[in-house]
Amino acid sequence: MPDTSLVRRARKINRVLAETYPDAKCELDFDDAFELLVVTVLSAQTTDKRVNAVRPTLFAAYPDAVAMAAADRAKLEQIIGPTGFFRAKTDTLLKLSQALVERFDGEVPPRLVDLVTLPGVGRKTANVVLGNAFDVPGITVDTHFARLSGRFGWTTETDPVKIEHAVGALFPKRDWTMLSHHLIWHGRLVCHARKPACGACPVAKWCPSYGTGPTDPEQAAKLVRTEGRA
DSSP states (O other): OOOHHHHHHHHHHHHHHHHHOTTOOOOSOOSSHHHHHHHHHHTTTSOHHHHHHHHHHHHHHOOSHHHHHTOOHHHHHHHHGGGSOHHHHHHHHHHHHHHHHHHHTTOOOSOHHHHTTSTTOOHHHHHHHHHHHSOOOOOOOOHHHHHHHHHTTSOOOOSHHHHHHHHHTTSOGGGHHHHHHHHHHHHHHTSOSSSOOGGGOTTGGGOTTTTSSOOSHHHHHTTOOOOOOO
16 A cells, blocks of 8 residues: 555645646547547657647548548558658558457447557557546556656656556546646646756645756746647
């Protein structure tokens, strides 16, 4: 069982971040589970903005798994080209869509155990889809989440799956999805990898890593980003 003082501090941080980022949500645009699964796969090693920019064209051409499974490779590569690594991503999307058609009647399964069997889908992608398309609680351990959970002293683990389990033990399941959004937003806007804006951080008083970045309020304020989308 986690230390009770750690649990209290962790939950306090999450409450303050929830107040700080009331609009926190998945920054990838989507209309259904299939779209979210595809754009999450596309978001690897690129920005959400770039993925959102190609999304309308992509799903106008391939609105569901059946259509994408039969896609012309060259056309699909051309559409998703701006997201980078388009050949590998095209291969993944074709195999992913074909697997959905062959094994799940073209529908995205709402279970982690099924999602992670799909080509190109790991636990992080699966939890994004579960939490945001199916309202099934999940923790999304991206680079921001991993960094902040370490800085907050919630875990010393570095493996994403171990981080997911360690941090999950500190919070009720119902909080997992929004917790992920709160940490990701805070990581993008304030608690940067190289130079966190400690002096402008709303949870500084509960953070054991306070002082990693500038503590002077004016200096720190200059480091804070104001745009949520990455």
